[in-house]
Amino acid sequence: MNPDVxxxxxxxxxxxxxxxxxxxxxxxxxxxxxxxxxxxxxxxxTGRVDGxxxxxxxxxxAAVKVTxxxxxxxxxxxxxxxxxxxxxWKDEIQIFGKLQKPYGIxxxxxxxxxxxxxxxxxxxxxxxxxxxxxxxxxxxxRWIRRARTxxxxxxxxxxPPELAGIAGGVTLGERGEFPQDLYGAFxxxxxxHLLVASGGNVGFVTLxxxxxxxxxGLGRRKMMFAALAAAGVYTLVAGADAPLVRAYFMTxxxxxxxxxxxxxxxxxGLLVSxxxxxxxxxxxxxxxxxxMSFLATLAIIICLNNYSPPANWPKWLxxxxxxxxxxxxxxxxxxxxxxxxxxxxxxTGLASNMVLVPLASCVMGLGFAYSALYxxxxxxxLYWLLYGALWLFKTLVEFFASxxxxxxxxxxxGMGTVAAYYAGLFLLFNLPLKNFARKIAPACxxxxxxxxxVQYVARPEAEVYLLNEWNRSSAVVRLRGxxxxxxxxGIKEEKMxxxxxxxxxxxxxxxxxxxxxxxxxWERLADKTVLPFKDVWPGNFxxxxxxxxxxxxxxxxxxxxxxxxxxxxxxxxxDDVSYCFETSGGEWCIGAQARFxxxxxGTVVRGRLNDTVKIKL
Numbered sequence: 001m002n003p004d005v006x007x008x009x010x011x012x013x014x015x016x017x018x019x020x021x022x023x024x025x026x027x028x029x030x031x032x033x034x035x036x037x038x039x040x041x042x043x044x045x046t047g048r049v050d051g052x053x054x055x056x057x058x059x060x061x062a063a064v065k066v067t068x069x070x071x072x073x074x075x076x077x078x079x080x081x082x083x084x085x086x087x088x089w090k091d092e093i094q095i096f097g098k099l100q101k102p103y104g105i106x107x108x109x110x111x112x113x114x115x116x117x118x119x120x121x122x123x124x125x126x127x128x129x130x131x132x133x134x135x136x137x138x139x140x141x142r143w144i145r146r147a148r149t150x151x152x153x154x155x156x157x158x159x160p161p162e163l164a165g166i167a168g169g170v171t172l173g174e175r176g177e178f179p180q181d182l183y184g185a186f187x188x189x190x191x192x193h194l195l196v197a198s199g200g201n202v203g204f205v206t207l208x209x210x211x212x213x214x215x216x217g218l219g220r221r222k223m224m225f226a227a228l229a230a231a232g233v234y235t236l237v238a239g240a241d242a243p244l245v246r247a248y249f250m251t252x253x254x255x256x257x258x259x260x261x262x263x264x265x266x267x268x269g270l271l272v273s274x275x276x277x278x279x280x281x282x283x284x285x286x287x288x289x290x291x292m293s294f295l296a297t298l299a300i301i302i303c304l305n306n307y308s309p310p311a312n313w314p315k316w317l318x319x320x321x322x323x324x325x326x327x328x329x330x331x332x333x334x335x336x337x338x339x340x341x342x343x344x345x346x347x348t349g350l351a352s353n354m355v356l357v358p359l360a361s362c363v364m365g366l367g368f369a370y371s372a373l374y375x376x377x378x379x380x381x382l383y384w385l386l387y388g389a390l391w392l393f394k395t396l397v398e399f400f401a402s403x404x405x406x407x408x409x410x411x412x413x414g415m416g417t418v419a420a421y422y423a424g425l426f427l428l429f430n431l432p433l434k435n436f437a438r439k440i441a442p443a444c445x446x447x448x449x450x451x452x453x454v455q456y457v458a459r460p461e462a463e464v465y466l467l468n469e470w471n472r473s474s475a476v477v478r479l480r481g482x483x484x485x486x487x488x489x490g491i492k493e494e495k496m497x498x499x500x501x502x503x504x505x506x507x508x509x510x511x512x513x514x515x516x517x518x519x520x521x522w523e524r525l526a527d528k529t530v531l532p533f534k535d536v537w538p539g540n541f542x543x544x545x546x547x548x549x550x551x552x553x554x555x556x557x558x559x560x561x562x563x564x565x566x567x568x569x570x571x572x573x574x575d576d577v578s579y580c581f582e583t584s585g586g587e588w589c590i591g592a593q594a595r596f597x598x599x600x601x602g603t604v605v606r607g608r609l610n611d612t613v614k615i616k617l
Contacts, residue, residue, distance in 0.1 A: 003436040010271045017278060018285055027118045027283040033076035035123040037069045038099045045069050045095045045126060046134060049087045050077060052148070052239055054175055062087040063122060064095070079117055079125045089145055090137035096130040105610040107491070108465050108476070109343070109498030119283045141236075148172060148237045154374040155367070158383065163390040166195070170360050170393075171367040172238045173197025182394070185401035187342070190331070190349020193292075194360045197238035202247040204361055205234045224255045243293040249273030250297070267301055270294070288341050295337070296330045299429070303329035306432045320354070327353040332425060340412040343501040347408060352400035356393065363389050411501045416455025420448040460616040461583040464590070464597055466607035467491055467499060473607055475594035476503055477581065483547045484508040486525055487579060488594040493522055500525065510544050514554070514593050515576045532577045533569065548582040555591025555598065557606075563591075563598065585617055 005011070029035035037043060046068045053062040064080045064087070067073070079102065080087065080095055087093065102125050104114025117123070136142065152174055155164040162182060168174035173196045178186070186192040209230040213223040228251065235248045253269025274294055277284055284290040303325050309318045331350055338345050346352075366386045373379045400406060413421070427444040431437050465476040472490035476499055479485075486496060486508045500508060511526035516533045530542050532551065542549040554566040554576035569575055578591035586600025596606045597615055607613050 003430075003433055005267055008268075008271070010268070010275065014271055014275050014278075017275070021278065021282050021285045025282050025285070027121060027286075029123045030075060032074055033123060034066045034069055034074050034078050034099065035076060035101075037074060038101060038124060040098075042096060042098050042129070043070050043126075045074075045078065045097075045099075047078070047093065047095070049089050049091050049093060051241070052089050052145075053082075053087045055177070056081075059083040060085075060087060063120070064093065064126075067092075069099075076124070077120070077122045079122050080128055080131075081125065082128045082131055085128065085131040087131070088133075088137065088142075090141045091133050092135040094132050094134050095126055095128045097126045097128040099124055099126050101125070105469055106612050107469055107495060107499065107610075108467055108612040109500070109502030110495055119287050121281065121283055144233070144236045147233075150375060151237075151368070151371040154371040154379065158370075158374070158379065159387065159390065162394060163387070166390055166393055167363065167367050167386070169195030170363045171197075171201075173201075173241075173244075182398075185398050187344065187401075188346060188348075188407035189352045189356075189397050189400035190346030190407075191352055191356050191397050191400070194356060196289075197241075197244055201238065201364065202231050202235060202244060202251055204364060206231045206251050208365065228252060228255055243289065246270070246273035246277060246293060246297070249276070270297055270301065288337065292334055292337055295333045299329040299333035300326045302429045306430060323354055323357055324350075327357065329429070332428075333422075336413055336418045336421060339410040340418070343410055343412065343498060344407050345410045346406065348400045348403055348406045352396070355396060356400075359389065359393055359396070363393055409501070409506060411504050411506050414455045414504060416451040416453075416458075419451040423447045423451070461585055462581065462588075462617040463503070464615040464617065465499065465503065466590075466594060466597065466605070466613040466615070467496075468595075468607045468609055468611055469495070471609060473594040475590050475597075476500065476508070477590070478503050478505070479547055479581075479583070481546050483510075483545055485510050485512055485544070485547075485549070485579075486522070487512045487590055488514050489522065490593060493525060496522075496525055510542065510549075512542065512549075512579050514578075515573065533575065538577055542579070550580045550582070550587070552578045552580050552589060552591075554578055555589060555596075557592055557596060557604070561604075563604070583617060588617060 034045070045064075045066060047064040047066040050063045050065045053060040059082050061079065061081050064078050066076050066078055078099070080097075102114040102117050102123070104112045106112050106115065117125075137145070151172060152168050155167040158164070159167065161176075162178065165174075165176035165178055168176055183192075186195060206227045209227040210223055213226050218226065231248055231251050235244045238244055249272055250266050250269030253266065253272060277290070304322060307325055309321045313321070327350055330353075331346075335345065363386070366382060366389055370379055370382045370386045373381055423444045427437065427441060430440065459480050461480050463478045465478075467474050467476070469491050473488060474491040474496060475487040476496075477485040477487065484500070484503065484505045484507075486500070491499075500506065507524075508526040509528070511522050511529045513529070513532060516531065522529065530536060530544075532538075536542055536551050538551050538553045540551060542551055552565070553568075555578040556564055556566060558564065566574070566576060576593070578589050580587050580589040588600050589598045590596075591598065594607070596604050598604050599617070605613065605615050
């Protein structure tokens with residue numbers, strides 16, 4: 001790739017815009033958003049179904065672009081839940097039901113449904129008690145819907161649920177419900193991305209149409225228009241979400257570049273599509289799907305251009321080398337995302353994708369061909385071939401996930417570490433451009449050192465996280481020296497593990513219960529457990545690595561905000577303790593079963609119901 005592409009004004013404008021959004025933008029409902037109409041009373045809402053409905057237990061759910069609430073004009077999007085109604089894409093519908101804020105628990109490191117919807121600019125839900133279609137979608141959209149339904153029905157009618165789900169996911173990105181063990185196998189094998197319609201699918205459709213048109217003897221211009229038309233229809237049939245729209249933009253730019261004799265259309269298409277998506281939907285910059293799609297595509301473009309195999313290699317070898325490079329570059333560029341979002345890294349992902357990516361293309365092609373034949377009542381011609389491909393795909397996914405080390409748990413990285421990593425990766429991807437690499441190497445190394453230094457210097461003496469889930473509390477303490485403590489067993493172990501990963505560690509140094517009657521079986525969380533009234537008594541110091549932690553009698557708070565201390569030992573469940581940490585800023589204590597923190601100056605910071613309170617000391 002010519003280094004001049006990095007000088008393009010659009011690239012720098014996009015980078016500046018993304019940084020501005022990251023540091024300055026926070027998703028919030030607009031003035032006329034339907035969110036402001038939430039009330040205990042049912043409402044009558046009108047709007048247009050935005051996207052294909054998702055099957056859930058007991059009904060179908062869909063996002064609806066709102067046009068009015070109780071006859072008054074309104075804006076925004078509502079997440080609607082239907083029981084006895086089938087919402088169809090682009091239909092104008094009327095819904096009667098109660099508006100409500102989405103359910104959400106902001107528990108450190110765990111999934112938060114409310115936050116997930118907010119990133120899609122959805123701040124309100126409605127549980128529909130009645131619904132009706134006001135105006136059907138235009139004929140073309142209805143045709144697109146029928147085509148999608150026909151493809152998915154051909155799979156559902158012909159194959160077992162798991163194989164039908166794989167076929168629907170690979171061909172159209174249909175979000176089917178898989179058994180937990182199979183879904184976990186897709187995650188551990190690094191193949192979960194193949195169940196989502198992505199840019200690769202759009203590219204595959206484009207190439208297939210070009211291949212067919214070349215046999216038909218069409219001219220270059222007609223071939224391009226036919227390929228773009230087919231890719232556009234596929235984009236709509238598959239749902240037209242951000243990765244697909246971005247990929248279609250790139251395909252258009254690549255085709256225009258080819259017709260105009262320019263080879264940088266794909267890179268320019270990536271920049272244009274991302275800029276357009278972020279202009280209309282700024283919150284997408286925080287979405288994991290958008291980040292993964294953008295970074296993976298960028299890495300593949302740069303890597304395949306800079307590390308292209310020699311021209312005299314056999315085509316079959318070049319094909320597999322390019323798949324290897326694309327897979328490797330994707331795994332490398334997405335490593336921080338996997339660790340910071342999923343807390344897991346697939347070790348077998350590189351090997352599995354070498355096999356599963358080409359197989360997914362075969363499944364996709366066979367799937368569409370089978371659907372066409374099925375509509376003509378001739379699906380038997382390809383039935384066993386597609387069945388075998390789906391069975392092989394599922395078997396390989398389970399095989400690559402079966403290794404004991406197929407996926408390793410990983411703690412999240414700090415911002416400085418992420419920045420330093422991407423600076424090093426940028427240098428690695430451009431090493432074949434020797435002159436360019438020599439020019440940027442000093443700047444990349446300097447940036448890496450600076451990013452890590454700032455991360456260390458900016459770290460406070462201590463970070464405390466007060467966690468609350470339905471009035472059950474725990475706390476995580478991370479000291480500047482690296483020591484980590486878990487306080488209290490109010491929150492379940494399986495939810496505390498992601499909280500630890502989010503703070504940057506896989507295990508705490510010490511688990512500190514507040515009561516002698518606490519549940520101590522937390523071996524996965526901490527290296528050691530200190531038991532009150534057995535290992536240490538109030539007034540004494542806890543045996544902790546490189547940290548001074550004093551056990552004190554239980555601190556509590558009255559309704560009017562006064563603190564009192566539970567002194568004396570009774571040998572009952574009422575006996576509890578607090579923990580006081582000594583740092584350069586003085587001694588601060590966590591009491592009341594991790595419901596509040598008392599600073600050195602006496603200030604009290606309280607936890608919040610179903611929320612995480614982060615305190616820097």
